[in-house]
Amino acid sequence: MTTTPTAPETDRAEPASRTTGGRRRPRGWDLSGIPAAVVVAVVFVLPVAILCLRSVTEPTFGLENFTRLLGHAGYRDNIVRTILISAAATFLALLFGYPIAYQMVHGGRWLRTFLTVAIMAPYLTSILLRSFSWLVILGRQGPVNKLLEQVGLEPVGMVFTPIAVVVSLSHYLLPLMILPLAATMRSLGDSRTRAATSLGAGPAQAFVRVYLPLTKPGIQAGAVLCFVYGIGAFVIPALLGGSEGSMLGSLIHSAIKQSGDYGLASAAALVLGALVLAIVVGFQRLTGMSTTELAGRSGTATIRAARTGRGGRRLLKFAGRAAGGLDRLGLTRSRRLPKILAAVLGALVLAPQFIVVPISFAATKALVFPPVGYSTQWYAEFFTASWLDPLTVSVRIAFFVTIVAGVLGTLAAMAVVRGTVHRWGTLTSTLMMLPLLFPTVVAAAGFYVEFERIGLVDTELGIVLAHVTLALPFVFSVVSAGLRSLSPVYERAAASLGASRTVQLRRIVLPLIAPSIATAGLFAFLTSFDESTVAIFLSGVEVKTLPKRIFEALSLETNPTVAVISVFVMGCAAVVWLGYALVRRLTQTPRSHR
Amino acid sequence: MRTYPDVTRGRRLVGAALATVVVALGSLTACSEAGSEQASITYAGFGGTYEEAVRAALFDPYSTEADVTVRYDSSGSDVAKLVQMSRSGSMTLDLIDAEDSSLAQFMAADILQPIDTKSLTGFADPSAVTEYSVPWYTFSRNLFWNKDEVPGGLDSWADLFDTQRIPGKRGLVALPWGILEGALIADGVPVDQLYPLDLNRAFAKLETIRKDTVFFPSNGDLQNAISQGEIVLGYGNLARIKSIATSGAVPLEYTWKGAVLSVQQLVVPKGAPDQAHAVEAIRYSMKPEVQKAIMDKLGYTPSQQSVLDGLDAQTRADLPGTAETASAETFRIDVDWWAKNGADVLKRWQDWQNA
Numbered sequence: 001m002t003t004t005p006t007a008p009e010t011d012r013a014e015p016a017s018r019t020t021g022g023r024r025r026p027r028g029w030d031l032s033g034i035p036a037a038v039v040v041a042v043v044f045v046l047p048v049a050i051l052c053l054r055s056v057t058e059p060t061f062g063l064e065n066f067t068r069l070l071g072h073a074g075y076r077d078n079i080v081r082t083i084l085i086s087a088a089a090t091f092l093a094l095l096f097g098y099p100i101a102y103q104m105v106h107g108g109r110w111l112r113t114f115l116t117v118a119i120m121a122p123y124l125t126s127i128l129l130r131s132f133s134w135l136v137i138l139g140r141q142g143p144v145n146k147l148l149e150q151v152g153l154e155p156v157g158m159v160f161t162p163i164a165v166v167v168s169l170s171h172y173l174l175p176l177m178i179l180p181l182a183a184t185m186r187s188l189g190d191s192r193t194r195a196a197t198s199l200g201a202g203p204a205q206a207f208v209r210v211y212l213p214l215t216k217p218g219i220q221a222g223a224v225l226c227f228v229y230g231i232g233a234f235v236i237p238a239l240l241g242g243s244e245g246s247m248l249g250s251l252i253h254s255a256i257k258q259s260g261d262y263g264l265a266s267a268a269a270l271v272l273g274a275l276v277l278a279i280v281v282g283f284q285r286l287t288g289m290s291t292t293e294l295a296g297r298s299g300t301a302t303i304r305a306a307r308t309g310r311g312g313r314r315l316l317k318f319a320g321r322a323a324g325g326l327d328r329l330g331l332t333r334s335r336r337l338p339k340i341l342a343a344v345l346g347a348l349v350l351a352p353q354f355i356v357v358p359i360s361f362a363a364t365k366a367l368v369f370p371p372v373g374y375s376t377q378w379y380a381e382f383f384t385a386s387w388l389d390p391l392t393v394s395v396r397i398a399f400f401v402t403i404v405a406g407v408l409g410t411l412a413a414m415a416v417v418r419g420t421v422h423r424w425g426t427l428t429s430t431l432m433m434l435p436l437l438f439p440t441v442v443a444a445a446g447f448y449v450e451f452e453r454i455g456l457v458d459t460e461l462g463i464v465l466a467h468v469t470l471a472l473p474f475v476f477s478v479v480s481a482g483l484r485s486l487s488p489v490y491e492r493a494a495a496s497l498g499a500s501r502t503v504q505l506r507r508i509v510l511p512l513i514a515p516s517i518a519t520a521g522l523f524a525f526l527t528s529f530d531e532s533t534v535a536i537f538l539s540g541v542e543v544k545t546l547p548k549r550i551f552e553a554l555s556l557e558t559n560p561t562v563a564v565i566s567v568f569v570m571g572c573a574a575v576v577w578l579g580y581a582l583v584r585r586l587t588q589t590p591r592s593h594r
Numbered sequence: 595m596r597t598y599p600d601v602t603r604g605r606r607l608v609g610a611a612l613a614t615v616v617v618a619l620g621s622l623t624a625c626s627e628a629g630s631e632q633a634s635i636t637y638a639g640f641g642g643t644y645e646e647a648v649r650a651a652l653f654d655p656y657s658t659e660a661d662v663t664v665r666y667d668s669s670g671s672d673v674a675k676l677v678q679m680s681r682s683g684s685m686t687l688d689l690i691d692a693e694d695s696s697l698a699q700f701m702a703a704d705i706l707q708p709i710d711t712k713s714l715t716g717f718a719d720p721s722a723v724t725e726y727s728v729p730w731y732t733f734s735r736n737l738f739w740n741k742d743e744v745p746g747g748l749d750s751w752a753d754l755f756d757t758q759r760i761p762g763k764r765g766l767v768a769l770p771w772g773i774l775e776g777a778l779i780a781d782g783v784p785v786d787q788l789y790p791l792d793l794n795r796a797f798a799k800l801e802t803i804r805k806d807t808v809f810f811p812s813n814g815d816l817q818n819a820i821s822q823g824e825i826v827l828g829y830g831n832l833a834r835i836k837s838i839a840t841s842g843a844v845p846l847e848y849t850w851k852g853a854v855l856s857v858q859q860l861v862v863p864k865g866a867p868d869q870a871h872a873v874e875a876i877r878y879s880m881k882p883e884v885q886k887a888i889m890d891k892l893g894y895t896p897s898q899q900s901v902l903d904g905l906d907a908q909t910r911a912d913l914p915g916t917a918e919t920a921s922a923e924t925f926r927i928d929v930d931w932w933a934k935n936g937a938d939v940l941k942r943w944q945d946w947q948n949a
Contacts (some may be wrong), residue, residue: 140823242808260674556641556814
């Protein structure tokens with residue numbers, strides 16, 4: 001699931017101990033982080049570690065799997081292709097994302113609202129349902145090929161090629177690019193561009209030489225996030241890539257599920273994990289941004305001075321001169337053009353969302369757009385056990401995940417924000433954010449292989465445990481942010497009046513951060529409800545979640561019922577979002593501190 | 595102590611949330627406890643339209659008559675996964691639908707439960723019955739093409755490999771048996787001299803169509819892509835091809851030339867939770883009306899002689915393995931060879947696939 005908590009700032013854990021006038025020194029909350037840390041360590045880190053170990057022990061001890069993976073031209077190609085596809089998708093996301101982010105910050109109110117909706121709507125829809133949309137759009141009988149034929153061109157096979165993967169992946173990654181970009185731009189304002197213009201620069205020149213370099217931290221954060229999430233992609237290449245567009249994620253899946261080749265899968269997972277780690281560490285070295293900051297996806301806590309290398313400076317100078325030329329030609333005079341561009345791009349981002357509406361009313365099974373005839377049979381199909389049972393399972397699992405992750409995450413947040421041992425706090429928050437940054441497909445493979453040994457595959461408990469680790473980062477970061485905005489003075493006052501820690505928690509802290517906990521709970525619920533990668537690995541006959549059912553429908557059947565679910569999810573998302581906005585308004589207006 | 599207004603509000607919110615959670619938990623446990631008393635078996639087949647047909651022909655009537663719930667899994671062709679499950683003692687399946695090449699691998703891995711088949715008689719080919727399996731129909735994989743995109747059609751395996759004459763995306767299932775044989779036939783190896791397979795030669799021939807071919811993880815994926823028009827020719831399960839052709843999604847044609855015949859068997863894995871009902875379902879599958887229903891729904895040949903006897907010539911002309919559809923190029927896979935070499939070939943196949 002794709003959600004946006006605010007980043008916790010790990011370096012500000014304020015000791016609550018030097019306050020109470022000497023007589024009673026209330027201990028910190030250090031121990032309350034233990035349950036969550038244990039769960040992440042045992043359920044998430046341990047299986048991944050064992051998986052990594054398996055790469056040198058399965059089937060025999062040695063580097064056989066790595067020589068097979070790296071010595072075989074085909075597997076090497078797969079690794080290179082994974083990197084290239086992810087890089088291309090990142091670039092495309094930047095190309096689309098920059099103008100949109102710019103107008104989300106500087107545009108008029110209506111444009112801003114429209115663009116926010118255009119970015120958030122797909123963000124709330126499952127990656128599976130979006131893959132389905134792209135299957136329709138890029139298909140042989142889809143609108144793109146129809147258009148080509150109208151113009152008199154030959155239809156192009158895009159599905160089962162890297163094209164479909166890159167397009168779909170960049171669409172999926174777009175919000176990850178836009179959020180840090182927009183945050184950076186928001187912190188800039190437009191004073192500097194105005195200063196540049198007043199000094200004689202044309203709009204294009206001011207943009208290229210002043211604005212663009214200042215947004216570099218946002219570009220960097222967005223690019224790294226997109227790239228890291230891109231190379232860990234699994235569902236999109238599995239459904240749209242075919243053999244030509246296969247990536248490491250789909251290789252891991254097929255090695256485990258099709259051939260039971262755990263050794264090769266572990267080696268591939270290790271390579272993928274190492275790639276992600278290298279990128280993140282490299283990024284940290286380069287910019288000084290912390291992992292939690294990055295995983296929290298704001299990437300903007302501090303805007304550092306943009307440093308540009310010599311080559312970059314020369315390039316910038318050249319681009320600036322070119323832009324100056326454009327300015328002199330009067331090509332950039334229009335203030336409306338960038339707005340129109342952003343609006344068109346926003347509409348393009350939103351379009352796949354709606355293509356499923358006519359498909360959901362199709363009369364036949366074929367994925368033709370527009371459909372040949374209309375019927376409501378797929379709506380009827382949705383209301384059968386084949387779809388409602390998985391729906392119930394998903395809701396039930398999401399409920400348990402919300403409760404467990406909610407409690408554990410809140411306690412962990414208390415430990416980090418109200419703890420006294422600084423090192424513990426840093427360790428806990430790094431551990432909490434790990435599942436968000438590490439490729440889910442690797443974790444899913446780890447879960448599968450380890451859970452199978454202890455009989456947790458295809459059980460609700462297994463999926464709940466795995467989902468809890470994936471939901472914890474969201475709960476942890478949202479509740480931490482809430483706690484930070486809550487002054488410790490209330491607790492100190494209560495403590496000085498003799499309230500014990502549990503009483504403080506029950507009567508002061510929990511009621512005050514209830515809105516944060518509610519938000520965190522919503523994130524946890526959505527994370528689990530929408531989670532597809534782990535579900536595809538872990539669920540089977542006994543326990544089939546809705547995403548798993550959709551995956552089956554997409555890979556085994558041509559089934560327009562998936563379009564009905566898209567419509568259904570869109571409706572639900574709208575209701576939930578409105579409800580959430582309402583609750584926020586109701587609970588936050590009377591708050592004085594904020 | 596003074597109570598702040600927003601504390602009360604927040605506390606009420608927490609209270610309400612807690613109440614919701616308690617109610618939800620209560621109702622959920624009630625939910626999960628219900629309905630676990632009836633006997634149930636889990637069947638592993640191949641999903642999609644195949645599963646629908648098997649459901650309608652066999653399991654729906656069996657389920658009603660025997661009062662057994664049937665659950666469906668689509669991992670029938672994941673031999674490695676099923677072997678792994680059996681070995682780790684976590685077998686959740688009771689009944690597996692296995693084609694003869696899978697059967698050979700299961701037997702080689704020694705993961706099957708012997709079945710008492712003495713009371714089952716009347717097979718058209720009694721030699722197909724083993725200690726561990728009961729044949730329930732003969733099926734085939736055929737070369738197929740989209741009439742709009744491939745006007746000349748296919749006549750042989752050589753045509754599938756002729757990208758000059760027939761351009762367009764080929765679709766194959768990512769399982770080596772049949773395809774390696776087909777590549778050798780296309781390269782000029784006579785059908786009766788296929789085994790032992792010359793793997794180097796087969797993979798070299800396959801290399802020539804790699805760029806034009808999509809390999810799908812399952813029959814269902816292949817069927818999906820054909821009906822979306824992404825694949826214009828290839829080699830696949832006859833029932834799937836027929837299903838697409840009759841649905842009218844794309845104009846599909848197939849040929850009996852080069853078809854691979856195979857016997858589909860029902861087996862019970864060791865450690866199956868409910869072996870008794872699994873065997874009962876197998877016995878049920880031999881009923882003439884079930885066999886007839888399978889033929890009608892999938893287009894495959896019944897294993898019971900009595901059912902075969904009642905068919906007219908026209909029906910037989912479109913059934914795998916009958917005298918009417920047999921040709922010099924139609925062949926059967928050498929199950930013994932695959933049982934011996936399957937694991938190694940699969941590994942090489944997987945490496946090649948990802949190359």
